Amino acid sequence: MAYLKDLLLGFSLFQALPISVIYILTAAICAVVAIAAIAVVALVAVWFERKISAHMQCRLGPMYVGWHGVLQTAADGVKLFVKEDIIPATADKLLFILAPGIVFVGAMLSWVVIPLGPKMAATDLNIAVLYLLATSSVVAIGIIMAGWASHNKWSLYGSMRGAAQFLSYEIPTALFIIPPVLLAGSLRLGTIVDEQAGGFLGMGNWYVWNPFCLISFICYYVSTLAETNRIPFDLPESESELVSGFHVEYSGIRFSFFFMAEYADMFIVSALGVLLFLGGWHGPFGINHAFIYIAKVCALLFVTIWLRWTLPRLRIDQLMATCWKFLIPLGLINILGASFWMILTGKV
């Protein structure tokens, strides 16, 4: 944002304006970029998911709209936009209308710190990791609101499961993010990425090669699957038991908000995984480019989708046991291990 502000001030036209207007302008530009990024990411991710799932099931998937159906999601978006907006008669109208907005805002807030490439974040906050952990919980509020306001027992079941799941899995996610933060000695994403530059073939310093960070990476990935509602942890919207959980009463544009937020969240957790463990935009042989970063994020997205079409759904008790009996103790031991590693290698 500071970079953009300086860029704007470089034009003589903008120098005449008061500085407050410049700040509002830069904020507006960043917001528009964030919304556009969410829309594009959701568009591509949904297409990606549909094509991969189709090929794993020996089908073709969407083929008609655009090259191999690449514009299918856009067409579906237009369809959802013009559909009738239905609010159930017994629903709590205010909460019902607010809920998709809150979920969407929760996804959008993360884009403040998630970069799209080197120097391409809205702002490089010095507490970015902490900020991300805080904002990712906003989605849970939206989901509980949606389930409660729908006045539907399936929605309520879904949102209660969602609340239990999100709040439980916040803890292991935070615990497994700590080792790379310890190693980098900073909560700023830019610093964490820069610490991973260089090494063997330009990849040797990625945190994922550190044994404790490797455990962290795998377990972080598992916890984020739960946090983004993905199979095998998609209990809040399990289609077979709860029809589709918390958003069963939503249709049209409100539903598409939930849908977009879900895929934007997927992208955010994959991006955070890449930034923390896989060296961000530092590619092999010292190549640094936004495309390398995006390619890594897409690879993680692919694994997420791959897992979805491989594993069945867990029971709720298995889900909770995984979190409380396995991931949290392991996370605490892992932090201890990473701290000792730092002492032994003389980083402290």
Next chain:
Amino acid sequence: MAIINDILQGFLTTVKGMIVTGKECFVPAVTVQYPTEKRPIPERFRGMLVNDASICIACDKCVRICPVNCLYCEGEGKGKARRASVFTIDYVKCCWCALCVEVCPVDSLYMSHDYETVFTDRSQMIRDFCQDPIPPIGGRQKPAEESSDNPAEKKEGESNSGRAAA
């Protein structure tokens, strides 16, 4: 140790499953893009029933054998000159049993290869073959004419949409 073993087993079985689904990714699609691409139809496929009114002798055998009364026939002329003047099929009622095809002495009735039986109105599902004589797409397959062993000839017979084209 049991818990570590469980974790390792869980991890390994997940990877095993992912290898299976990953391999499936490269298996060519078994589906076809239906409206633009169609599967070949078996030779004896029973599509919509059609009648070639130009050779129908209005003998009424089909009307009598029809178990659901979907056929209606009126004839004109005497002896060899007798031809159908009205011959209607009600596709709402037709049960695709092909009993009428079996009894037809001149093979004017046959099951076409047309299976896209979508109409917007019930009245459209009643077809008069004297008013509207062209058989639908798909063509007739008359065992006597098209039971050739050469598959190329069979294909040609299918693409020519029936006797009306010939």
